Amino acid sequence: MADDETPDRTPVPDQQPETTVVTSGRSEGETSLAPVLYPTSTFAFESVEEGRRMATAVGAERFYSRYGNPTVNAFESAIAELEGADAARSFASGMGAISAVVLGLCSSGDHVVAQRQLYAGTQLFLQTVCPRLGIDVTFVDGTESGAFEAAIQPGRTMLVFAESPANPRLDLVDLDALGAIDRATTVVDSTFATPLGQNPIAHGVDLVVHSATKGIAGHNDATIGVVAGSEDLVAWLWGFAVLHGANASPADALNAHRGLRTLGVRLAHQTATAQRLAEHLEAHAGVETVCYPGLDSHPQRDLAVRQLRTPGGLLTFDLAGDAETGRRFVESVRLAHRATSLGGPETLVTHPASTTHVGLTPEEMEATGIGPGTIRVSCGLEHADDVVADLDQALAAAVREPSTRDRAASGG
Numbered sequence: 297m298a299d300d301e302t303p304d305r306t307p308v309p310d311q312q313p314e315t316t317v318v319t320s321g322r323s324e325g326e327t328s329l330a331p332v333l334y335p336t337s338t339f340a341f342e343s344v345e346e347g348r349r350m351a352t353a354v355g356a357e358r359f360y361s362r363y364g365n366p367t368v369n370a371f372e373s374a375i376a377e378l379e380g381a382d383a384a385r386s387f388a389s390g391m392g393a394i395s396a397v398v399l400g401l402c403s404s405g406d407h408v409v410a411q412r413q414l415y416a417g418t419q420l421f422l423q424t425v426c427p428r429l430g431i432d433v434t435f436v437d438g439t440e441s442g443a444f445e446a447a448i449q450p451g452r453t454m455l456v457f458a459e460s461p462a463n464p465r466l467d468l469v470d471l472d473a474l475g476a477i478d479r480a481t482t483v484v485d486s487t488f489a490t491p492l493g494q495n496p497i498a499h500g501v502d503l504v505v506h507s508a509t510k511g512i513a514g515h516n517d518a519t520i521g522v523v524a525g526s527e528d529l530v531a532w533l534w535g536f537a538v539l540h541g542a543n544a545s546p547a548d549a550l551n552a553h554r555g556l557r558t559l560g561v562r563l564a565h566q567t568a569t570a571q572r573l574a575e576h577l578e579a580h581a582g583v584e585t586v587c588y589p590g591l592d593s594h595p596q597r598d599l600a601v602r603q604l605r606t607p608g609g610l611l612t613f614d615l616a617g618d619a620e621t622g623r624r625f626v627e628s629v630r631l632a633h634r635a636t637s638l639g640g641p642e643t644l645v646t647h648p649a650s651t652t653h654v655g656l657t658p659e660e661m662e663a664t665g666i667g668p669g670t671i672r673v674s675c676g677l678e679h680a681d682d683v684v685a686d687l688d689q690a691l692a693a694a695v696r697e698p699s700t701r702d703r704a705a706s707g708g
């Protein structure tokens with residue numbers, strides 16, 4: 297390299313996304329390899345004219361941090377690159393992103409088609425906040441072919457909202473079919489997949505949303521959401537977001553961007569553990585069903601192979617038995633933690649029937665796919681042998697003959 301030449305950092309041909317998580321979101325001339333924290337809420341400008349320019353520019357990076365911030369923008373540009381989107385905007389949480397998409401694109405009198413299988417917060421938002429604002433929502437089965445399209449009301453439906461893989465049973469939505477819808481803006485919550493598992497925009501979907509709190513940040517140390525899409529859509533959402541005020545904090549964007557660098561190795565490890573665990577559980581007499589896109593028994597296995605690069609670190613299964621069996625299982629884990637969330641270093645188990653969905657009637661629970669023995673596991677970064685051994689001993693404890701103490705407690 298001659299002295300006057302700048303080094304060539306053109307990506308290698310067909311660079312894999314596991315490499316792009318390492319290379320993305322670096323600004324020209326920045327020599328710090330780690331993301332740089334700009335904690336400032338505001339930036340000085342030289343003249344009235346420069347202030348006017350920044351106050352009216354979309355996505356101004358150095359004006360006021362609710363509008364934009366170099367730490368936050370670096371994370372956003374990394375996500376945009378990974379998702380194959382023109383642009384991205386991050387928010388204070390996944391729900392901040394989801395609520396901004398719905399409120400930014402829909403007005404009173406408009407209609408939304410949403411999938412029945414959804415993150416509980418999204419479902420509640422669509423069921424309670426939307427009707428209060430005069431936004432009608434129709435829920436459909438996202439696994440049923442043509443269901444989204446059939447529920448569209450021409451001229452009224454602004455948004456079609458999907459989640460894939462979806463809570464709680466890892467149901468998949470056919471992204472090609474969703475992307476073919478052109479009478480409304482289509483959105484996919486792709487949190488479970490991460491940008492390494494699938495890229496909905498490549499299938500024609502308009503917007504992709506992530507709770508980056510989960511696998512992207514990956515260390516349970518950031519609460520942050522992100523939306524990616526076309527220049528026009530993201531600029532429109534940015535205009536709403538500046539007034540909505542649910543912008544991501546620079547500290548959370550820093551942790552999310554730092555976490556993103558290792559997403560490839562973390563996801564590969566978590567997926568390998570989940571695959572082993574899913575196969576182990578499927579062969580266990582105390583387990584009725586295992587929902588995992590990496591199993592041949594997944595009801596949408598062909599679709600999983602077609603659109604997921606990796607089945608991911610999350611699985612859901614049904615214990616044979618009642619709610620008591622579910623409770624005993626969750627209370628018997630020793631290595632895994634009883635906690636909500638996913639995609640972090642620690643293996644987490646949840647029992648939806650007694651926690652997140654405890655308020656539902658038995659009929660509502662069945663419609664949501666939650667049984668008394670349904671357990672969701674987010675595989676962590678521990679050695680797979682230890683995760684399998686821990687869940688195995690919890691399973692043995694859960695399906696054993698009830699102890700004298702348990703019998704006394706249940707009055708039997």
Ligand SMILES: *Cc1c(COP(=O)(O)O)cnc(C)c1O
Pocket residue numbers: 389390391392415417418459463485487488507508509510519520521
């Ligand atoms: C956690 C989660 C959300 C909400 O994200 P927050 O960062 O907790 O607001 C939305 N969708 C899915 C699929 C999630 O797992």
